[in-house]
Amino acid sequence: MEGFLNQLPIGLSIGAVLLLIALGLTFTFGQMGVINMAHGEFIMAGAYTAFLLQDWAGRSAVLVALPVAFVVAGLMGLLLERSVVRFFYGRPLDTLLLTWGVSLVLQQLARDLFGAPNVQVLSPEWLQGAVGPLPYNRLFIMVLAVGSVVAIWAYMNRSAQGRRMQAVMQNRQLAATSGINTGRVDQRTFFIGSGLAGIAGVGLTLIGPVGPTLGTYYIVDAFLVVVAGGLGQLRGAVIAAVALGLLNSYAEFWTNASLAKVIVFAVIIAFLQFRPQGLFVLRSRALT
Amino acid sequence: MRNLTWRAGAVAAVLVTALAACGGDPATTEGTTSGGGGNTIKVGLLHSLSGTMAISEVTVRDAELLAIEEINKAGGVLGKQLEPVVEDGASDWPTFAEKADKLISQDKVATVFGGWTSASRKAMLPVFEKRKALLWYPVQYEGLESSPYIFYTGATTNQQIIPGLDYLKEQGKTKLFLVGSDYVFPRTANKIIKAYAAANGMEILGEEYTPLGHTEYGTLTNKVVQAKPDAVFNTLNGDSNVAFFKQLKGAGVTAESMPVLSVSVAEEEVTGIGVDNIVGHPVAWNYYQTTDTPANTKFVEAFKAKYGANKVTSDPMEAGYNAVYLWAEAVKKAGSTDVEAVKKAAGGIALERPEGLVTIDGETQHMYKTARIGIIQPDGLIKEVWNSGEPIKPDPYLKTYPWAGGLAS
Numbered sequence: 001m002e003g004f005l006n007q008l009p010i011g012l013s014i015g016a017v018l019l020l021i022a023l024g025l026t027f028t029f030g031q032m033g034v035i036n037m038a039h040g041e042f043i044m045a046g047a048y049t050a051f052l053l054q055d056w057a058g059r060s061a062v063l064v065a066l067p068v069a070f071v072v073a074g075l076m077g078l079l080l081e082r083s084v085v086r087f088f089y090g091r092p093l094d095t096l097l098l099t100w101g102v103s104l105v106l107q108q109l110a111r112d113l114f115g116a117p118n119v120q121v122l123s124p125e126w127l128q129g130a131v132g133p134l135p136y137n138r139l140f141i142m143v144l145a146v147g148s149v150v151a152i153w154a155y156m157n158r159s160a161q162g163r164r165m166q167a168v169m170q171n172r173q174l175a176a177t178s179g180i181n182t183g184r185v186d187q188r189t190f191f192i193g194s195g196l197a198g199i200a201g202v203g204l205t206l207i208g209p210v211g212p213t214l215g216t217y218y219i220v221d222a223f224l225v226v227v228a229g230g231l232g233q234l235r236g237a238v239i240a241a242v243a244l245g246l247l248n249s250y251a252e253f254w255t256n257a258s259l260a261k262v263i264v265f266a267v268i269i270a271f272l273q274f275r276p277q278g279l280f281v282l283r284s285r286a287l288t
Numbered sequence: 289m290r291n292l293t294w295r296a297g298a299v300a301a302v303l304v305t306a307l308a309a310c311g312g313d314p315a316t317t318e319g320t321t322s323g324g325g326g327n328t329i330k331v332g333l334l335h336s337l338s339g340t341m342a343i344s345e346v347t348v349r350d351a352e353l354l355a356i357e358e359i360n361k362a363g364g365v366l367g368k369q370l371e372p373v374v375e376d377g378a379s380d381w382p383t384f385a386e387k388a389d390k391l392i393s394q395d396k397v398a399t400v401f402g403g404w405t406s407a408s409r410k411a412m413l414p415v416f417e418k419r420k421a422l423l424w425y426p427v428q429y430e431g432l433e434s435s436p437y438i439f440y441t442g443a444t445t446n447q448q449i450i451p452g453l454d455y456l457k458e459q460g461k462t463k464l465f466l467v468g469s470d471y472v473f474p475r476t477a478n479k480i481i482k483a484y485a486a487a488n489g490m491e492i493l494g495e496e497y498t499p500l501g502h503t504e505y506g507t508l509t510n511k512v513v514q515a516k517p518d519a520v521f522n523t524l525n526g527d528s529n530v531a532f533f534k535q536l537k538g539a540g541v542t543a544e545s546m547p548v549l550s551v552s553v554a555e556e557e558v559t560g561i562g563v564d565n566i567v568g569h570p571v572a573w574n575y576y577q578t579t580d581t582p583a584n585t586k587f588v589e590a591f592k593a594k595y596g597a598n599k600v601t602s603d604p605m606e607a608g609y610n611a612v613y614l615w616a617e618a619v620k621k622a623g624s625t626d627v628e629a630v631k632k633a634a635g636g637i638a639l640e641r642p643e644g645l646v647t648i649d650g651e652t653q654h655m656y657k658t659a660r661i662g663i664i665q666p667d668g669l670i671k672e673v674w675n676s677g678e679p680i681k682p683d684p685y686l687k688t689y690p691w692a693g694g695l696a697s
Binding site: 003006017116213256 | 338339340342343347496499501502503504507508510511513514527530531534535539540556562563564
């Protein structure tokens with residue numbers, strides 16, 4: 001029984017991890033229709049940022065790294081958008097192939113820069129310990145996820161830039177004719193989406209490996225959340241992440257890790273039969 | 289006009305010369321390689337230099353290159369220098385088979401040193417058997433195999449897993465929880481562990497597998513903690529170990545409260561996991577960087593001199609390093625690089641290696657190896673706390689263990 005109860009907070013924390021890795025993708029995939037396979041490598045960039053900052057920030061590098069990783073991964077995203085992705089707007093399948101290539105290049109780059117083995121990122125002393133079944137480092141990730149969601153929500157609904165972003169998301173042509181520089185908005189969206197991946201990367205150093213292939217472990221889960229939640233939908237992503245986290249937690253508790261993955265996939269496939277657009281659908285009058 | 293014709297003529301002449309040079313090139317290369325004539329002997333190194341396994345396999349290739357360099361400096365083999373041909377298996381099993389075939393039939397290498405995962409070995413096996421070529425496989429594995437065209441320089445189960453269980457039993461750890469990656473090595477290892485436990489009055493409280501590359505261990509940690517075992521037997525492979533140990537530590541499990549014995553975590557992996565997260569836990573291998581033999585002092589020094597002072601040496605690296613020396617010794621004894629001659633000469637060859645005395649068992653083509661249990665130290669190195677006293681005869685099919693009947697089938 002205790003084991004059963006423990007799975008609830010564990011499920012929520014899995015949900016937080018899913019949310020964190022998927023949040024940025026909600027924007028790049030949701031708003032811009034770019035299937036960004038390099039999203040995982042931006043997560044990796046965030047993790048390596050924490051590793052590099054360790055040299056002078058010591059064990060609290062994780063905190064210092066949050067803003068730095070946001071900017072580093074954001075700039076990488078911006079560079080990707082400016083250099084290649086912008087020529088492929090409206091061709092999602094091509095962006096898939098393209099960004100997958102980019103992700104392989106980035107993985108090899110990381111291998112050349114930092115070596116093939118995983119590197120060590122020590123978690124801060126004040127994150128050692130646990131409340132019940134929930135370690136402090138998982139709590140930290142939950143706080144990080146909630147914080148990111150609140151910040152993004154405020155940005156989208158309370159700032160002029162955010163509202164422009166929503167306008168472009170709902171109806172690109174109309175937004176353009178109303179004088180919004182959609183190209184500029186795209187760049188900003190890509191910057192923020194990729195930056196969020198960087199933050200996720202920093203958080204993941206607490207519980208996962210930090211190596212060149214880190215991104216590949218999370219990219220599929222991230223897409224699952226976005227697809228199940230509905231494209232570009234913040235609340236969809238939140239609900240989908242938490243639901244998948246809990247489903248994962250209990251499915252694995254009752255069966256095993258391999259079967260839990262199968263169950264999660266099966267549930268999502270079944271769900272998409274009924275709601276192919278995901279949990280929430282963006283209603284707009286755009287002719288697409 | 290005249291000027292123009294002259295120029296055209298000159299260009300044509302250059303083109304013809306260039307073409308001739310190109311055409312001549314392959315012919316000359318062929319001349320030096322055919323039949324292993326010339327002044328070098330080609331040997332193939334086939335490991336994953338990219339993809340998820342690169343993390344481990346690159347270091348084995350480095351150790352093998354070091355051995356080749358050392359042998360060349362000492363005069364080579366049969367008066368010829370060794371020439372490594374390095375290929376990338378790319379963590380993709382069909383690629384291993386394809387590259388193995390290329391090394392054998394195109395590069396005409398005398399032997400291949402390669403592989404890490406059992407999947408890659410199983411993919412290459414039919415290629416080597418069909419081409420009647422030699423593979424030296426440097427990693428501990430699940431046993432139950434003995435191909436006439438493979439030499440296994442890592443441990444088989446009775447040289448690593450069974451000694452690990454002996455150690456746990458000696459420590460009074462009788463209730464075990466088994467955690468492993470979901471593929472052939474952990475599943476076979478756990479079959480053996482369960483048979484051992486049944487015969488030795490030990491209890492298995494749980495058995496869990498996670499997919500390769502799995503990083504979410506919250507649920508599994510909960511299951512382990514709830515089951516309250518004396519110890520965990522860990523056959524996870526690759527990056528999963530990092531996530532597992534980080535999350536286990538997060539849940540408050542320490543080496544004192546619940547030791548986790550690993551068979552796939554060596555010096556190389558400790559840094560990535562974070563010393564903090566794994567300090568005090570036991571591991572089972574045949575070699576540690578700290579193993580106290582004259583050959584090891586030399587090996588560690590040479591490795592650090594070539595690849596950097598912060599590099600560590602580990603069991604699979606040492607087994608790869610040994611493989612090159614053992615093959616070279618067999619070639620010297622046979623007086624030729626001919627596969628059948630080398631195989632015949634290999635049996636009984638005994639060399640003092642960094643891990644101690646290593647003898648090739650001609651019958652199984654596995655090695656006699658000393659089993660060693662070590663504890664991970666705060667500096668990231670591993671200190672030996674137990675060993676088998678003498679090299680253990682390899683028994684890949686566990687024929688000499690009565691409780692293991694029926695496992696091999």
